[in-house]
Amino acid sequence: MGKKQKVQAGVLPVRQQNGRIDVLLITSRTVGRWILPKGNVKRHQTPIEAARQEAYEEAGIRGRIDPEPLGRYLHGRPGDQRWVEVYLMTVEEELDDWPERHERTRRWMPLDEARQVIYEDGLRALLDRLPDELARRQQGRKLSPRASRLLVVLLLLASLALAFGGTYYLARLLARPEVQQRLQELERQEDPAPSSDSVRF
Structure with missing residues (x-):
């Protein structure tokens, strides 16, 4: 050996x-x-x-x-x-x-x-x-732009939840239509629909 x-x-x-x-x-x-x-x-x-x-x-x-x-x-x-x-x-x-x-x-x-x-x-x-x-x-x-934006939103929501009643308030806040809409907008900014000339078969 x-x-x-x-x-x-x-x-x-x-x-x-x-x-x-x-x-x-x-x-x-x-x-x-x-x-x-x-x-x-x-x-x-x-x-x-x-x-x-x-x-x-x-x-x-x-x-x-x-x-x-x-x-x-x-x-x-x-x-x-x-x-x-x-x-x-x-x-x-x-x-x-x-x-x-x-x-x-x-x-x-x-x-x-x-x-x-x-x-x-x-x-x-x-x-x-x-x-x-x-x-x-x-x-x-580095965080991706999408992750950075979502992190900022979630930190803001968590701060509001702690200030106004904890997880119950956070759950209600996340369920609000305007919050849901904002999160969906952030998703769409990162995942745009593919153009016709970019689709391959």
């Missing part, structure tokens, strides 16, 4: 400014290559906890880590390889002093530049899919 590969966790610190994506990289302690903050996942840790710890110790950063991994890549030399689970981080604090400050350099750089300086193919592949992944996650966090 083959030797079990070690598992590491790391963060990819990301920021977006005026449509440009920047990532923060650090140098390795040995040969000074540009890498991600990463480290082993200890027995008592989750991957996210390990990633947060390495972000502080190696790069001196703190922030919000997205719980959905960006992906993983294989790191290390043949015979001593490990999978690195990578999480996106929105940096909220950059410290002036941190444990490995004198052993590493950290730097924000545009995504295109980061692609060029990264030497690991697996990590470069993660950077290649970063723009699409950021767009997907941001879109997933």
Whole structure:
């Protein structure tokens, strides 16, 4: 049976400014290559906890880590390889002093530049899919126009219900013809009838 590969966790610190994506990289302690903050996942840790710890110790950063991994890549030399689970981080604090400050350099750089300086193919592949992944996650966090309008209406109705007698009043309010009509109008705005030239058989 083959030797079990070690598992590491790391963060990819990301920021977006005026449509440009920047990532923060650090140098390795040995040969000074540009890498991600990463480290082993200890027995008592989750991957996210390990990633947060390495972000502080190696790069001196703190922030919000997205719980959905960006992906993983294989790191290390043949015979001593490990999978690195990578999480996106929105940096909220950059410290002036941190444990490995004198052993590493950290730097924000545009995504295109980061692609060029990264030497690991697996990590470069993660950077290649970063723009699409950021767009997907941001879109997933947004409410659709229909959901937003319905949410506003429902919040208003709930507020009125609490102010004037709870669920009984809310039920009566929802049953009123003008409320029903307004909700139907919102539905029609999102689901227009198909035109004749858009119907296919």
